[in-house]
Amino acid sequence: MDLLNASRAGDVDLVKDEPEIGWTSGRCLLDSKIEPQTVLWNNLVYVCLRKAERKVPSSMLKAWCQREELVWMRANERDSVPSKLKKQIKEEVIEKNLMSVPPTLSSIPAVIDADNHMLYLGAGSPAQIDLFLEYFVRTFKFEPQQINPEYYCETEFQTHADELPVIEFSARTDGETVPGRDFLTWLWYFSEQETGGALEVPEVGECAFTVEGPLTFALAGEADGAAENTLKNGNSPLRAAEAKAALSVGKKLKKAKFYLEHENKVWTGSFDADNFVFGGMKLPDGEEMNPDDRLEERIEFLNTFRLALAAFFKKFAETLLSPEWEAEAGKIREWVAERDSR
Numbered sequence: 001m002d003l004l005n006a007s008r009a010g011d012v013d014l015v016k017d018e019p020e021i022g023w024t025s026g027r028c029l030l031d032s033k034i035e036p037q038t039v040l041w042n043n044l045v046y047v048c049l050r051k052a053e054r055k056v057p058s059s060m061l062k063a064w065c066q067r068e069e070l071v072w073m074r075a076n077e078r079d080s081v082p083s084k085l086k087k088q089i090k091e092e093v094i095e096k097n098l099m100s101v102p103p104t105l106s107s108i109p110a111v112i113d114a115d116n117h118m119l120y121l122g123a124g125s126p127a128q129i130d131l132f133l134e135y136f137v138r139t140f141k142f143e144p145q146q147i148n149p150e151y152y153c154e155t156e157f158q159t160h161a162d163e164l165p166v167i168e169f170s171a172r173t174d175g176e177t178v179p180g181r182d183f184l185t186w187l188w189y190f191s192e193q194e195t196g197g198a199l200e201v202p203e204v205g206e207c208a209f210t211v212e213g214p215l216t217f218a219l220a221g222e223a224d225g226a227a228e229n230t231l232k233n234g235n236s237p238l239r240a241a242e243a244k245a246a247l248s249v250g251k252k253l254k255k256a257k258f259y260l261e262h263e264n265k266v267w268t269g270s271f272d273a274d275n276f277v278f279g280g281m282k283l284p285d286g287e288e289m290n291p292d293d294r295l296e297e298r299i300e301f302l303n304t305f306r307l308a309l310a311a312f313f314k315k316f317a318e319t320l321l322s323p324e325w326e327a328e329a330g331k332i333r334e335w336v337a338e339r340d341s342r
Helices: 002-006 059-077 081-101 126-140 149-156 179-190 239-249 293-322 325-338
Strands: 020-025 044-053 104-113 119-120 198-201 205-218 228-231 252-262 264-271 277-282
Touching: 002 126, 020 126, 044 126, 044 293, 059 081, 104 126, 104 293, 119 293, 149 179, 149 293, 179 205, 179 252, 179 293, 179 325, 198 277, 198 293, 205 239, 205 293, 239 325, 252 293, 264 293, 277 293, 293 325
Parallel strands: none
Antiparallel strands: 020 044, 044 104, 104 119, 198 205, 205 228, 205 252, 252 264, 264 277
């Protein structure tokens, strides 16, 4: 609490020409008083990194500048305004009107689950993640470790992710390792095997992970055709001729929509394999009505997803590191060559 308070957000009314960034309660972006009753939700710490800034709306800025330019042209009997003066007028208009514009607020929500040593971050873009990490490190003096292929390989297999064998979905693969893409494309392959993508997950039970469109294919190195292409249309992009063609020239999935099913519950979202980020996450419908209990229930759903993801990646890595890998690699190439398409 003390560390968060030391970097808490300030009064929005005092924001001037520079953005103001700091911590607030997860309950309200205007509540920057960090104390148990504002940020503790049962055993969870729920906060937001808030950014407040004043910015004159572009339409108003344009109108104000045009008005000042017209006044100058009439006073000086001119048909136009010199570009240097236009810039000066714009700066003066911003300075004059900035404090009359209400601050705009944006935020990155985060939940600290101390029981599981986890930080759940409501951000997907690299810029947002970098901004959050900058202030998190500034506040807590350490950097959280992202769960990604490198994390899994180092903790589970004591190896580096780029040392995993490259999955060659066709004979024309470029041979470069992009673990996230290999994993996502393998999930697609695994979901179409006899098990239907089902796997027994420790502490959870049976889960099934499947991939759906839209699909974005890419290749790390040189590739035939476009370096990246996305399939959105059609009843089944997975069965589209373009999908088979992309796999056949060595491309792998870079982004896709995913479904995780467990005990009649469904998790959906988009999987960005390069950044190992899950966006637009839709969690199963909950039963709790109390806000505190509802947040705790949603974090339980995220923990279930985390455990399932870890189990599927472990299965993926064990398959690649198995003595029977060459035989399995042949089955994967057959899956590409023989899959039906339309």
